[in-house]
Amino acid sequence: MARFLITVVPALGHINPTMPIAEELKRRGHDIAYASGSDMQQYIENQGFRFFTAGFPSFKHYTSYALRKMFEYQGLVSNAFFFKVLIEYNRKLIVDLPPVIQAYKPDVLLVDCITHGGAQLAEVLNLPWATSHPIPGLIPSRDATPFTSWGLPPSQNPAVRACYRIIRLGQGLFYRMFDPAFNSIRASLNLPPLRHCVVTNTLSPYLILIPTCEGFEYARSDWPPQAHLIGPAPWGKVSAQDDECAWIDALPHDRQIIYVTLGTVQVFRSLDFYKTVIAALRDEGYFVVMSIGPVLDKKELEPVPEGFRIEPFVPHAKILPRCAAVIHHGGQGIAQDCIYHGLPSLVVPISQDLYEIATRCVSAGVSLKIPYPRLTPQRLRDALRKVLTDQSIRAATNSLQARFRATNAGATGATLLEQLARTKQPVYRPGSAS
Template identity: 30%
Template sequence: MARFLIGTVPVIGHVGPAAPIARKLVEHGHEVWWYTGKVFQPTVEATGARFAPIANSLDYSDLGNVPEAWIVQRNALQGLDQLKFDLKHFFIDTALGQVQDLQVLLGEFPADVLLVDSFFLGAAWVHELGGPPWAEYGSTVLPTRSRDTAPFGLGLRPNASPLGQLCNRGLHWLFQSVLLRDVQAHTNAVRNRLGLRSVSQAFFDVTSPFLYLQGTVPAFEYPRGDLPAQVHFVGPLLPAPPAQFTPPSWWEELHKDRPVVHVTQGTVTTEPSDLIVPTLRALQKEDVLVVATTGGRPVEDIGLAPLPDNARVERFIPHYHLLPHIDVMVTNGGYNGVQMALAHGIPLVVAGRSEDKPEVAARVAWAGVGIDLRTKSPKPERIASAIKQLITNSTYKNRARRFQTEMERYDAPARAVALLEQLAQTGRPVLSDSQQSFTQLA
């Protein structure tokens, strides 16, 4: 049996997809240690893996550990400036401590393979310093550079025509050499502190040369004629059923003969005035049931008193139990939530412009499974119009159901583990036998 050391950025969207992989590795008899934030210790231990806490890096699974000055500074920024702040402070600076912690752990637990999420930079640097081969799983859409796509973050559709490739090349140069030049300099300054040489590779282009596991089906991702051969689509990495679930008192209303709309802003960008409140207002006079979840915030934060008669609001409801009853999902574009919706054949209205959300929203629209409102704070009338389109136009529902059927063909944990076992056995890149099919589902 092999040893696997998992490392994840201490945020639920990065931790969640690793859980089914860790569980399956343990079921196969492998030894698994998992390095991440303290808040996620129960999640780690529920898989059978051994929890290894963050020691020298910043554990921002507990927001109380984040310097107040950072929060103030970040909240004052928007768009590209906010993205650059996050890259520097939450992903690049923390990689220094990740390297220190991983090297200590490898001294105790000489892993055959490191497995990390696609924003966990420390594993690549540990390998450069003589560590084991590392594999990566996508915690969002494929961010790596391609001649057929624009830079990650713009939310632009792919264009493989000669003119499109020329435009893409120009945009990549602009991003790397001008707009993100300070991020590259920041990266190299941190690398130099570890004795690593400066590089020109952009943050989003740091991809494992050994194995990359993308947690979706090819039809959701943009086609790339230059897709690296170590990228494998394994299907959606869905959470296990919750150990316990007590339905709220209104649960039987889900079975009545009217459409059910679910609105969520995930667990990071949870300001209810962005999406939850406009959705409740948009649908307050419609013959639908609206189920809103606040991502853990108190229901009172919504600020609507009284709530519309057709609205049911909870801090959290496991999607495992809720989504089988949903007709339309309104979301700010969290990657894992979108994959779960499609795994249940649910069309989407997406409104998100921070972090990776413009890219997720653009793919939802490109795949024909929903509508991208291209804003994080849509007006109620725009939301109402989009929901009406999804309910009345069967094209969206049919496409979402085709995705559901396609996703059901994949056993994501089993596929991921088989590829990881091959890497552990050979220590060499695990390359796909044939070109992945990126044809949109008809």
Template identity: 30%
Template sequence: MSTIAVMTSPAKGHLYPLMETLLELRDRGHNVVVRTLGSEVTMLNNLGFKASALSEDLNSAELEDWDASNPLAALNAVLQQLVSRMPHDCAELKELIAQENPDMVMVDFTTFGGQIAAEASGLPWALWSPTFLPLEMPDDPPFGLGLRRATGLRGKARDKVLRRGMSHLWDRFSLKQVNEMRVKNGLGKLRHTTDLLKRPPAVINFTAEPFEYARKQWPENLHLVGPGNWSPPNHDGPDLSHITDPIALVTCSTEFQDDAELGQAAIDALKGTGMHTVVTAGALDPLTFRPGEQATVLDFVSHDAILPRCAIVISHGGMGITQKALSHGLPIVVVPFGRDQKEVAERVRACGAGEVLSTKYLTPERLHAKVTAAMARSGRATKIAKAFEKAGGAQHAANVVEDQLNRA
């Protein structure tokens, strides 16, 4: 069968959603080689892949938007970080292609240099994204601000102005560097940075309607396959058998963004409610929190192990945990801190499967009220779970990959 070369960004939240698809491709007989975060190499090799670590320049890269003063400054910080990685992304994928001589390439949406190397290789290739994409769709508000979809002439006018402004900002932060690298690799210039999404023969997006906005028509190269909810094998996970009350799972980001206040607010908000609060500290030190008798704070717990026991999820708005919660039919409260989390939060609100609380208004009392309101939305969360199942998941995504191979 074919050899498929895969390169991810240095984040578990970008590798794990892809894993079910890679396992499906492996099981169909394809040889899958993966260049990814160094901490995950042993696990991938044990699962039958040929994995290697990204270079130190990429492996140690972290987003630095957590202390930005406003959403535009945060967007600038993220784009500047992605742009700074471009030469390393490009060189890394070129090296992988030279070493493995693959039949096809798969590359992460956040690796701009990887996309350029993939297109320049002349091989069949596909882009994937674990989160929402900055599509320029006529019915949508400009991407990145977490705005509600507009209604009426005034709303359409707002979106038209803001969409033009956001496009200008994306281009100002990254277009020059993107085009310089494209020309260096024998490719034509783009008019806008977001035109990168028009270049891949196939784009696999790990989400689905109606969590993602419903559109009249999607781009021809885009395939919504539903969430990738894989978690690593967890043979030595924490023993939570002593917890007999319904569980409220609270997640902080696995990439540092200074969101400790969410975990502590949830612990305080749910005290005396009859629920046991389990906080996963993510990138934070568990000793940061004051758990009390009705809460447990952990470095990590397998979502597969704990979500079936949960009554609700309270989250920073990471795409992974949000879609996992909804896949289990669980209502969710999102308190977005940055990155794509405001877009995730708005879609939670729009699809009716949960509640949203701004960090500006985060107090135990307000969070308690949001939890109460979200609990009444479990029926809608169940409908989202059924829609995710219908999207096809890993089998759909693997079919897209094989279709590109067959067209070569």
């Protein structure tokens, strides 16, 4: 039996992709624990895993200037504020995690791709460690479309690809602006400096688990040899929290059900978004279920029209089988959950990597996209009608659904982590150059 400690930011979009792997490892007799923000304790313990507190309680409590500005701006400006948040988070983790590691004594760390403190402490302690990477576009590449927060589409046009090479060079210069701050933290731990720390700091030399597959993620020729695309990782285990959602079983069967969510992190623009949804769909004859997250008070959306249900949290595994379509923000988790359940979607990206995921959805043919600054009730109405009736979107969704369901992220990820725990050596893809 091995002991696995999973260090992850307090966001369900990063926690849930690790859950099928953790569940499978537990089923095989291993010991599993999580280290995350305190607001995630009840959720993680409800799934049956041991919990340690590390880092910010959650993003809803972490209301620093940098975090607010991260959601207000787009592109490089948004990224700059995001990197400042990561630096602050990293500084807290390298204080909080050492006593957790000392108490739990893990054989392997599984580190989320933006949990820099976990990666650095694994280096310091010479622990075998793996990366859980639900944002694979951040992994550097010579030939993949640049991951810019602008949502650039893939292209085979030589002129466009030449422009993309220039953008990648600019990205490298931009990343280097933040190397001094990240490397000062590394120096405090007696670790050597890295280049482009913000994207390379958490890339394990042992094993990188990527919860998606090609067909959704863009193809590339230069994945690191220790990177494994294990397939999407939908999490559908029923917990005590789900007992409060028995109302889902009573939803009407004679109306199309539309599920609407901005996830659990997009908290600063959510009120205007949900008001727009209500204005757009109140007279359309759908039954609309809106999951508004942990911050917004649903009283701010009153009076709630007939045909709407507003909840702070709705488990995807219960609601998605009842839906005709989904309106979401472009989080990797909900985007892939929609495809896994065969649901077309309308994506309204707000900031950060959401524009990138939205473009992946459109490129795969499974979604339409309305950037948040262009969202109006009329545009939302028209786009949703097309999503529900366009046969090409339906066909692309069904095709990618079959590809998703041919994978088993939990079993594949668990087997790779077992190999790492057993050998303490890098786990390379068969046939890859080590």
